[in-house]
Amino acid sequence: MAKKFAPLLSHTTSVPDSWPTPGLAKTIAQSREFFSGRRALVTGAFGFVGGHLCRALHAAGAQVAALDKDTSPQRESQLNSLGLRDEMEVVEADITDRQAMHEVVTQGGYDFIFHLAAGATVIEKALHDPYGTILANTLGFVNIAEGARHLPADERPLIIYSSSDKVYGEANELPYVEEKSNFGAIGVYDAAKLAADIFASTYDKALGVPTVVLRMCNLFGPFDFSIDYRLIPKAMRNIFRDGEALELYFNALEHMRDYLFVEDAARAFMHLAQHAGCRGRVYNLPGAHYAATPDVLRDVIETIEWLQFEAQAHAPHLEMARFSWNRSIRIIQSDPKLIVISKQHLDGSRIAREAGFEPSVTFRDGLRRAALFYHWHFTQRQNATATAELCAFARHAAQGPGVIHVAPLPEPGADRRKKPDLKLVGDRPAVFTTYQPKEAAG
Numbered sequence: 300m301a302k303k304f305a306p307l308l309s310h311t312t313s314v315p316d317s318w319p320t321p322g323l324a325k326t327i328a329q330s331r332e333f334f335s336g337r338r339a340l341v342t343g344a345f346g347f348v349g350g351h352l353c354r355a356l357h358a359a360g361a362q363v364a365a366l367d368k369d370t371s372p373q374r375e376s377q378l379n380s381l382g383l384r385d386e387m388e389v390v391e392a393d394i395t396d397r398q399a400m401h402e403v404v405t406q407g408g409y410d411f412i413f414h415l416a417a418g419a420t421v422i423e424k425a426l427h428d429p430y431g432t433i434l435a436n437t438l439g440f441v442n443i444a445e446g447a448r449h450l451p452a453d454e455r456p457l458i459i460y461s462s463s464d465k466v467y468g469e470a471n472e473l474p475y476v477e478e479k480s481n482f483g484a485i486g487v488y489d490a491a492k493l494a495a496d497i498f499a500s501t502y503d504k505a506l507g508v509p510t511v512v513l514r515m516c517n518l519f520g521p522f523d524f525s526i527d528y529r530l531i532p533k534a535m536r537n538i539f540r541d542g543e544a545l546e547l548y549f550n551a552l553e554h555m556r557d558y559l560f561v562e563d564a565a566r567a568f569m570h571l572a573q574h575a576g577c578r579g580r581v582y583n584l585p586g587a588h589y590a591a592t593p594d595v596l597r598d599v600i601e602t603i604e605w606l607q608f609e610a611q612a613h614a615p616h617l618e619m620a621r622f623s624w625n626r627s628i629r630i631i632q633s634d635p636k637l638i639v640i641s642k643q644h645l646d647g648s649r650i651a652r653e654a655g656f657e658p659s660v661t662f663r664d665g666l667r668r669a670a671l672f673y674h675w676h677f678t679q680r681q682n683a684t685a686t687a688e689l690c691a692f693a694r695h696a697a698q699g700p701g702v703i704h705v706a707p708l709p710e711p712g713a714d715r716r717k718k719p720d721l722k723l724v725g726d727r728p729a730v731f732t733t734y735q736p737k738e739a740a741g
């Protein structure tokens with residue numbers, strides 16, 4: 300059964316995540332009139348993407364209900380870290396509980412349901428619990444759609460389902476194009492996501508429940524706590540927490556994937572909700588960057604090098620400037636039982652054309668924001684002064700005055716105290732201000 304929690308006392312915590320990116324800020328501003336006062340249920344709200352979406356919808360004026368099967372205040376989650384849970388209705392419920400979902404959906408008066416909860420969101424976990432994965436990732440969707448079906452037709456919420464590029468599986472031709480590429484999902488997680496993806500269209504076309512399907516690529520950014528599984532959070536863990544070389548599975552040497560900063564995913568959900576013409580349609584969520592897995596790890600290393608160089612030049616007292624770390628990559632044995640797709644690449648022209656969505660955050664800018672967050676998370680979160688100073692540095696390093704800073708790495712032996720050259724990206728002048736911790740922190 301669903302449990303509802305009253306808000307606790309409001310509090311805020313500083314986290315150097317430099318939110319929102321300019322693209323998300325614009326989407327929020329432009330959609331405030333649309334979302335203001337409208338009711339949105341986000342399932343999986345205490346997870347990685349759900350937290351970002353709740354934050355963005357809340358900022359746009361929506362009345363957000365945050366549903367998850369684990370809403371404990373102790374849990375690592377964006378909604379807990381930022382005190383955002385106090386600003387929304389928190390609903391603890393399990394999407395596999397049909398009766399609970401019936402109650403939540405029929406009594407909530409929702410205009411939108413963003414369905415992001417999923418039992419296993421990493422393929423290793425799905426392999427060890429196939430039944431639980433299918434129950435949550437397929438029937439969880441069905442339970443929510445059934446709740447909506449029992450409402451009068453004009454009261455049914457729009458359900459936006461977070462599907463995955465994994466539904467396409469191994470393909471002879473890339474990029475994957477909606478309704479042209481075949482389905483090829485074989486792994487447990489992949490097939491369970493695909494089944495719900497197909498049922499989403501069934502509920503829309505045959506049963507009168509409006510749905511939109513969003514097939515997402517690999518997302519990354521602050522607050523992804525899957526630090527033992529996903530490539531980028533695990534690399535950050537290796538560097539900042541464990542002081543170890545980054546790990547690369549042997550079979551991933553030739554893998555290619557799309558990558559998108561998580562705030563852009565939140566934007567995509569908001570765009571789809573607002574475009575009436577998108578109802579009943581299926582969309583790919585493309586990456587801002589298509590790359591081989593070893594190159595992504597190299598990019599992570601270069602980004603942290605760059606941040607450290609910046610800190611050494613402008614904020615040498617920060618731990619970021621001083622810590623020593625391991626810059627190597629070690630190749631480890633892959634699990635032969637895992638079915639892993641070698642190359643995945645999504646075509647993003649439909650969502651651009653029909654929902655006006657394009658990625659706004661470059662891969663490097665997203666990595667900088669993620670690295671600042673994980674550095675704080677793994678090394679500085681207990682220290683309030685260091686946190687405040689890192690927040691100020693994060694604004695300097697990740698946001699910049701209207702530009703994205705892309706600095707070439709210093710040559711070996713170069714004077715590391717010299718300010719790096721900055722390349723201007725965008726149309727505003729590159730003003731590079733020297734970092735002043737006390738002023739900026741205030």
Ligand SMILES: NC(=O)c1ccc[n+]([C@@H]2O[C@H](COP(=O)([O-])OP(=O)(O)OC[C@H]3O[C@@H](n4cnc5c(N)ncnc54)[C@H](O)[C@@H]3O)[C@@H](O)[C@H]2O)c1
Pocket residue numbers: 342343344345346347348349366367368369392393394395414415416417418419420435439461462463464492514515516517518519
């Ligand atoms: N992160 C990505 O790169 C990515 C890519 C493609 C698709 N997706 C999809 O996006 C969605 C969100 O992914 P994420 O990265 O935020 O995952 P996540 O694991 O961080 O979050 C999932 C959330 O769902 C909750 N949950 C699990 N089982 C539940 C249940 N039975 N009832 C209620 N809540 C339950 C979990 O507690 C968790 O908070 C998932 O559906 C995932 O399949 C994610």
